[in-house]
Amino acid sequence: MEILWFYIAVFLAVSDEIHSRIMWGLFADFYILLAGVIKESVASNIRLWIVHEGLEALFHFVVLSLVFLAAGLGVVALEIGILAALIHMTVDMYHEYSGIELNPLGHRCLHFTIESIFFILVFAAGVPT
Known part of the structure; x- marks a missing residue:
């Protein structure tokens, strides 16, 4: 661990x-249409x-x-999923914003x-694994 x-x-x-690969390979047309629908709903590119x-x-x-549920980590798997999604989104947003x-x-x-x-920092802080 x-x-x-x-x-x-x-x-x-x-x-x-x-x-x-799924979104731009298999479902590219759907992805583009979904973006159009979302853009009409939110009315700005930044919100899109x-x-x-x-x-x-x-x-x-x-x-x-x-x-990680399949790996047998139980509830910790959900915490990992949430943290992973948030850090990935944060890096993507910073990367795009920074240019x-x-x-x-x-x-x-x-x-x-x-x-x-x-x-590394999260697990060094003592989050149970």
Whole structure:
């Protein structure tokens, strides 16, 4: 359990790749239509972007919670799912807001580094595993 932070960061990276491939590969047309519907509902690009990040965070919450529930972590799996979704969304929002241009590998490295440090700090604080 000492390297649980590593597993979380890896599965979060895998979850992000799955999300990208599903949404932009299999359901690209639906994703574009959904964005149009959401944009009409929220009436601004910034709100559209925040809703998008929220839906992506929900996806990561579900995936990580299921993975760690299957690993036998019980209620802690839900906490991991919530924290993983929130830190991923925070990194995405900061990255977009800051205007830093990164290639896909650089973007993935940024996420992995920040998310790893976050979970190292969380588990160092004594969160039960």
